[in-house]
Amino acid sequence: MRKYRFIDLFAGIGGTRIAFEPCGDCVYSCEIDEDAREVYERNWGEAPTETDIRNINHIEDEIPNHDILLACWPCPSFSRFGKKDGLKDERGMLFYEISDILNIKQPKAFMLENVKNLRFVNDGEAYETVVDELESAGYSVFSEVLNALDFGVPQHRERLIIVGFRDDLAPQEDAFEIPKESANALESEKEQRQALAKLLEDDPNEKYKASDKIITDRYNSIENPSEVPEPSVWHENRAGQIKPRPYSSALRASSSWNYILINGQRHPTVRELLRLQGFPEWFEMDGGNQSRARKLTGNTVPVPAIREVAKAIAIELGTPTTQSREQSLADGAVSD
Known part of the structure; x- marks a missing residue:
């Protein structure tokens, strides 16, 4: 059984890619931030395919076929620290770029990530619109708020994870569950x-x-x-x-x-x-600019939490997982 193919939208420095690579191959990526692109290229040996998702004019031709779409689209429009303009804000509206790709390419599944406040901004209207759009594209939608602490990372970081499966592949009786914790949960x-x-x-x-x-x-x-x-x-x-x-x-x-x-x-x-x-x-980032490092790490995902979601999606799709790169490095099987 072949590994799945995924695309990495709003890729940042590649945290989501780290989590999903044990199960699949990245065939397309997109990131607008120049600093993030530099770090991404340094660690993956390739620059993101596209700089701005809004520059994709012909989705059918420009984006390769893929099994899973990944997107951690900008959160300031929904954050409790932001203006809470939701989908009316320019950054919030980038969600519709994701929706367009799903409608046209129809991958088997997707995983989206944003702040947990997306559920509540504008009295829940933004979240309801997101779910309606995803369901209209032909997907069964599941969501859960995950905390990095529950996956072995000493950081109180709560994020909304939205997973969808194409309707013809949807779990029977909505049986799919997004993992809420791992065996490494930090409870005490x-x-x-x-x-x-x-x-x-x-x-x-x-x-x-x-x-x-x-x-x-x-x-x-x-x-x-x-x-x-x-x-x-x-x-x-x-x-x-x-x-x-x-x-x-x-x-x-x-x-x-x-x-x-x-x-x-x-x-x-x-x-x-x-x-x-x-x-x-093994992941490298220049330590000479603290402000840059704070920005880039603050904009990425807690890898262990996303890795558990990746495993669950792979199991649901019947896709095998492989040894992660860090495991291979530890075993001496991969060299830099």
Whole structure:
């Protein structure tokens, strides 16, 4: 049985591709951000096929046939931190580009990702429109909000996952379930802190240290800071309140520079940001520009969560999975 073919829309730096490659081959990708494209090409050996999804004028000819469509379309239109313009916003309207491809190419299945607030923006109207469009394209639709913590990643990151199967391949009696957790779920504070400790670097560069003023402000903002267990991530919310946790809050592409600090003292390193999204160690990103790294990691997906979804889709489609690249590297079967 052959592996499936998938396309990777709004590909970012390739987190979704990492999750799906054990089950399939990427035959087309699209990403508009220049920095993301550079990182994508560095790690995959090929630049995204198209820079802007709006430039695809002839879907039938320009996009190859594929089994699964993947798309993590821009979320600011739906985020509780954004203007909540939903599908009326230019970025929100990019969903209709996805819908057009589904209508014309009719792949077997799709997986879409966005912020969980998509369900509630505009009193749920945007989400209802999305589901109606997907069903009108000929798909049975399933959705679930997943948290990275439930898949072994010490980051509280909730995202809406929407999966669809073409009606002629739809699971009988709606039997398909999107996995809500993995065997590595971090349920207790002890498990969360252990996972956090495992991903932190031993001797980070001094450039990641926060200013003396910020550190002092953080320590003055909570009671008994010396009693806070280590490691911890100190999160500053929009009201300026500081809360130490045994895991990171959701990484964000745009936020105050000091909204998360390791042990209240330093910013996460670039490698730590990648690890907080579950990226494998072989994945490379230039650590010289912290702002760039924060933007790119904040715009990607928690790989372990998406990998479980990929497995579930593959099983439903009767498609075999293969060893992941990071597993192959660990076994010495693949070299850089």
